[in-house]
Amino acid sequence: MQQLRRLGTGIGWRPEIAEAVERMPGIDWVEAxxxxxxxxxxxxxxxxxxxxxxxxxxxxxxxxxxxxDRPDASRLTALAERAExxxxxxxxxxxxxxxxxxxxxxxxxxxxxxLLPVPRTRDALDVLCANVRAAQAxxxxxxxxxxxxxxxxxxxxxxxxxxxxxDLADRTGVHLLIDVANLHTNHVNRGEDPSRALDELPVEAIxxxxxxxxxxxxxxxxxxxxxxxPEPVLGILADxxxxxxxxxxxxxxxxxxxxxxxxxxxxxxxxxxxTRARARATVGAGTRGGVTYAPxxxxxxTGDGVVPDPGTAGRPEHTAAAPVEVPTxxxxxxxxxxxLAQAALLSALVAGTPAPEGFDRVRLGVQASALAAKRAxxxxxxxxxxxxxxxxxxxxxxLAYAQGHPMSGGYRRDAxxxxxxxxxxxxxxxxxxxxxxxWWLERSGPAPLSRRPGARLxxxxxxxxxxx
Numbered sequence: 001m002q003q004l005r006r007l008g009t010g011i012g013w014r015p016e017i018a019e020a021v022e023r024m025p026g027i028d029w030v031e032a033x034x035x036x037x038x039x040x041x042x043x044x045x046x047x048x049x050x051x052x053x054x055x056x057x058x059x060x061x062x063x064x065x066x067x068x069d070r071p072d073a074s075r076l077t078a079l080a081e082r083a084e085x086x087x088x089x090x091x092x093x094x095x096x097x098x099x100x101x102x103x104x105x106x107x108x109x110x111x112x113x114x115l116l117p118v119p120r121t122r123d124a125l126d127v128l129c130a131n132v133r134a135a136q137a138x139x140x141x142x143x144x145x146x147x148x149x150x151x152x153x154x155x156x157x158x159x160x161x162x163x164x165x166x167d168l169a170d171r172t173g174v175h176l177l178i179d180v181a182n183l184h185t186n187h188v189n190r191g192e193d194p195s196r197a198l199d200e201l202p203v204e205a206i207x208x209x210x211x212x213x214x215x216x217x218x219x220x221x222x223x224x225x226x227x228x229x230p231e232p233v234l235g236i237l238a239d240x241x242x243x244x245x246x247x248x249x250x251x252x253x254x255x256x257x258x259x260x261x262x263x264x265x266x267x268x269x270x271x272x273x274x275t276r277a278r279a280r281a282t283v284g285a286g287t288r289g290g291v292t293y294a295p296x297x298x299x300x301x302t303g304d305g306v307v308p309d310p311g312t313a314g315r316p317e318h319t320a321a322a323p324v325e326v327p328t329x330x331x332x333x334x335x336x337x338x339x340l341a342q343a344a345l346l347s348a349l350v351a352g353t354p355a356p357e358g359f360d361r362v363r364l365g366v367q368a369s370a371l372a373a374k375r376a377x378x379x380x381x382x383x384x385x386x387x388x389x390x391x392x393x394x395x396x397x398x399l400a401y402a403q404g405h406p407m408s409g410g411y412r413r414d415a416x417x418x419x420x421x422x423x424x425x426x427x428x429x430x431x432x433x434x435x436x437x438x439w440w441l442e443r444s445g446p447a448p449l450s451r452r453p454g455a456r457l458x459x460x461x462x463x464x465x466x467x468x
Contacts, residue, residue, distance in 0.1 A: 001173045002142050004207050005089050007055060007248025009271055011263065014253070018045035020260035026267070029055035031250055032086070034078075035062055039085035050087060058082040060093040065131045065145065066118035067097035068104055068339035076138040083141050090142045090207060092177045093135070095128065095168070100346040104339035110346050111407040113375050113414075119154035119341065120164040123334040125171075126326045132172045144175035144207035149185035149214075149223035151367045155358025161192060162200025169205040176201070179210035180236040181223060181252075187232075188221035189363075194236045198243060208248030211237055211270055220366055226256035229266055234273045241277035249274060350406040372402040375414065383415035389435045397422065416444055 008028025013021055021030060022045060030049060037043070037058060046056055060079050063071055083091045096115035101107040118124045136143050147165060159167070169176060178201070183194040211234075213227035229251070240246065251267055326334070347353040349368045355361045376398040380387045387394040401421055407414050419440040427433045 001169075001175070001205060004142060004175060004247060005055075007057075007208055007250075009267060010055075010208075010248060010250040011267065012059075012250060012252045012254070013046065013049075013056070014257075015043065015045075016255075017253070017257050017260070017263070018043065020263070021045070022048060024260065024264055024267070026271075027054060029057065029248065029250070031057045031059045031092075031252075034058035034060040034082045034091070037082050037086070039081040042085055046086065055089065056086040057088050058086055058091050060091065061115070062098060063093045063135070064096065064098040065093055065135060066095050066124065066128055067099060067131075068127060068335045068342055069099075069102065071131050071134050071138075073138070076135060079135075080139050083139065088141060090144055090175065091139055092144045092146060092207070094146045094148055095165075096148045097342050097346075100339065100342040102339075104336060105343045107343055107347075108406075109408060110343070110350055111409065112346055112350065112371065113378065113407050113411065114371055115148045116342075116346070116349075117148060117150040117152065117154065119338075120157040120159040120161065121154075122158060123338050125159075125164060125167055126331055126334045127338050128168060129171045130326065130331055132168070132174050136172070136174065142175055142207075144177040146177035146179055146210065147182050149179070149182040149189075149221075151189055151220060151370065152359065152363045153190050160197065160200060161186065162197040165197075166200055166202050169202045174205070175207035176205045177208055177210065178206055178240065179212070180240060181210060181212040181214060181229070181233045183236050184230075184233045185214065185221045185223045188216065188219075195239055198236075198240055203240075203244040206240075206244065206246060208250060209237065209240065209246045210250055210252050212252040220363075222370070224256075225252050225254035228258075228262075229269070234269065237270065238273050238277040241274045242280070245278055246274065347406075350402075352403060372399050375402055375407060375411075378411045379415045379418065382411045385439050386415060386419065386436075389432055389439065391432075416440065420444070 009026060010029035010031060011021055011024070011027060013030035013032045015036075021027060030046075032046060037046070050056055058079065060075075063075050063079065065071060079091055079093075082088075094115050095118060097112070097118055098115060099109060099111045102109040118128065132143065132145065145168070147161060165176060168174060180194070183192075183197055186192045187194050211229055212223065212225045213229045213233070214221055214223045214225070215227050216222070237249070249270055251263070251270060253263065257263075341356070344353075344356040345359070348355045348359075348364055349371055355364050376395055379398065380394065390397060398418055401418050405417065405421065409417075419436055423433075423437055423440060427436075
């Protein structure tokens with residue numbers, strides 16, 4: 001495994017706090033969402049940070065390495081271009097699936113618009129390893145992959161999270177981006193012990209660590225990235241830092257940004273947590289970093305069907321004999337099985353089909369509502385004219401639309417489809433309707449307007465149809 005440079009303490013760079021980040025003392029590096037950076041038009045703020053010697057790491061969110069399909073070549077190329085444009089020492093992505101369906105299942109392709117958990121099974125691991133190897137071969141710098149937060153659990157899982165990540169790193173040499181906030185989320189939502197996950201991780205594979213906030217509602221923890229970092233998350237960070245000196249630690253905040261002074265206080269708390277944990281020995285069993293977690297009965301089983309003893313947590317012995325390569329035929333069969341399972345789950349979440357057998361229907365409902373709410377929020381960001389035009393009608397109208405209209409493209413396509421849906425539904429003629437019609441026509445046609453007669457005729461036909 002290639003040795004990575006030490007990064008230090010960083011913060012997630014977002015346009016809303018770009019100026020504040022530039023003025024913050026002690027920022028060694030930043031992380032930018034890869035899909036929000038255009039290689040030919042890198043934001044001036046990131047360029048200024050780079051000139052000062054601040055490392056910039058692109059963090060991808062749409063590759064879907066945990067999906068059944070092989071990684072899309074154009075997405076890999078785009079990620080590589082961003083790494084080169086930013087002079088990055090590595091790139092990162094997620095252990096998640098973000099779309100399902102398509103040719104492997106002979107069903108419509110569905111987009112989640114969110115990071116969804118992969119089942120911790122042999123099939124999913126074989127597919128993930130193959131996808132990670134493909135990504136590594138296409139990227140000019142090392143890859144690190146992140147554990148994600150989840151509201152739901154897959155039935156019939158064969159490994160714990162730590163075992164799954166250990167095998168992934170062992171078989172591919174990929175680095176790990178460990179999100180301690182996600183470990184806390186999975187502790188609350190799925191009863192998983194963060195200390196046990198850290199016991200089983202190959203800590204030498206860690207590239208850096210994410211720290212973020214969230215909130216609890218009705219017994220469910222939502223990894224919002226819009227709230228202060230809570231003490232339990234800092235406790236898990238301390239646990240991790242008591243085992244290994246993390247090469248980098250980064251504060252994530254995606255919205256609801258506080259004053260810069262508050263972000264600086266959170267960064268200071270993160271630094272103190274790591275420094276103190278490195279300065280003292282690991283505390284007693286069951287208590288890490290001053291935070292005690294209730295014992296969690298193990299739910300996973302090993303590949304031999306043996307329930308692990310919670311008192312013997314450690315690096316999984318079965319990984320030593322894990323195959324490096326999976327025969328092509330076996331991999332194709334694993335992809336097919338995984339594709340069917342993921343398509344069934346995503347369809348239940350975004351298309352209202354019945355819940356697959358073995359899933360908690362209540363939790364699926366919570367996840368489905370969260371996905372619809374996120375769609376509404378992101379569409380409002382990428383197309384801010386829609387909530388301006390529709391005012392208080394926007395959110396309930398979009399949530400109603402989302403119940404029967406799964407996302408099949410990106411969020412910009414989703415915004416256009418939503419507006420088209422409203423217009424074709426026959427809204428009463430009003431100033432708002434006219435503005436919505438004009439907005440849709442301006443963005444759905446060629447840009448700039450095509451001089452070809454066929455394109456002009458098609459656009460004129462749309463105007464006539466929508467004007468009825």
